[in-house]
Amino acid sequence: MSATTTMPALSNAGGALIASPSSELREQVLHRLNGRCRPVQQALGGADALAKLEKGDWQVLFLDRRLPDLDAEELIAIIRLRFPGTQVVLLDSDSGQSENEDSNTEPDRTALLPGAARETGKKKEVGGEPLPGMIGSSESMQRVYRLVRLVARHNTTVLIAGPTGTGKELVARALHSLSPRSTRPLVVVNCAAIPEALLESELFGYTRGAFTGAVQSQVGRITAAHGGTLFLDEVSELPLGMQAKLLRFLEQKEIQRLGATEATRVDVRVIAASNTDLPSRAARGEFRQDLFYRLSAFPIQLPTLGERRSDIIPLAHHFLACIAAAMELPAPRLSAESVLILEAHPWKGNVRELQHVIERASILVENGNTIEPEHLYFPDAGSRH
Secondary structure, eight states: OOTTOOOOOOOTTSEEEEEOSOHHHHHHHHHHHTTSSSOEEEESSHHHHHHHHHHSOEEEEEEESSOSSSOHHHHHHHHHHHOTTOEEEEEOTTTOOBOOOOGGGSTTOOOOOHHHHTOOSOOOOOOOOOOTTOOOOOHHHHHHHHHHHHHHTSOOOEEEEOOTTSOHHHHHHHHHHTSTTTTSOEEEEETTTSOHHHHHHHHHEEOTTSSTTOOSOEEOHHHHTTTSEEEEETGGGSOHHHHHHHHHHHHHOEEOOBTOSSOEEOOOEEEEEESSOHHHHHHTTSSOHHHHHHHTTEEEEOOOGGGOGGGHHHHHHHHHHHHHHHHTSOOOEEOHHHHHHHHHSOOTTHHHHHHHHHHHHHHHTTTOSEEOGGGOEETTTTEEO
């Protein structure tokens, strides 16, 4: 940091967190703080900073724009969503420069340095192999791969957001398979598929005689996931009453079966997914805000297929190969015209829609070896191309 840098306005109401792999830069910030806020802690990278933000009340985060694990812009996006009351000051460990803006002028109370918008340093390269069971090498998907691999080894609760058909369950399964819990169960619960009257008994279990028809005790799905991972798909569909019970479990790591008099501790890592705008629903009172913040400790936003167009044809080839293998037949190829049509289609149903289009084309081509435009049918358009 420059000796003439203006520090942000600080008080003793909250602490300061300094995140940088550079011990020299961290020491410079400590020196400039000069005891103006307590406590002060240090983090060596983005994941470390997120863990400390989750456990404390921080009024300001001094963030090195060059982190060893996360891209600084991606981390700031997470902080804006998860910790809107924390001011962020970006530091440049290469140039030694730092500036800040008054956070009160920003709607989300997050201050970015002017230098961040005019970054001249080389942007961190995006890279990484696809996750288990996933296809695609687009830049937007590589960001997802990197975030998943970063958080997989931690017990942090993850919220996977994205429209229907973007692969949220595949990401959840990859998170589990890459985690230390991979040898333990992955229990999937579709919150929209279980009738409201059965949700509590399904999730928490019940004892014999807890209600009419309970002739024997039943282990709930949370207990079934002990030592492993619980994946709550379509979590936005949970009734408000059940949201309160889920929040209690997340906070205390205990469950109480219906009819039981004592609570039981359960070791479960929770991953949730939603295809709706949960922040907006929480703001309207349709979803508990405290539960939303608890679930979104580490949010991962999945791109639409339209935002990863370079993956469309590799995905189509993958589906063709899978269908051909199941039928023990050679995989048909895509004509040049078909490729152009697939690449231009809006794909409102995302990857799931593409899979269905390819499956139907594979049937229509019969014994042919080339999928032509007349074999492609898009239900949303209601006609062939």
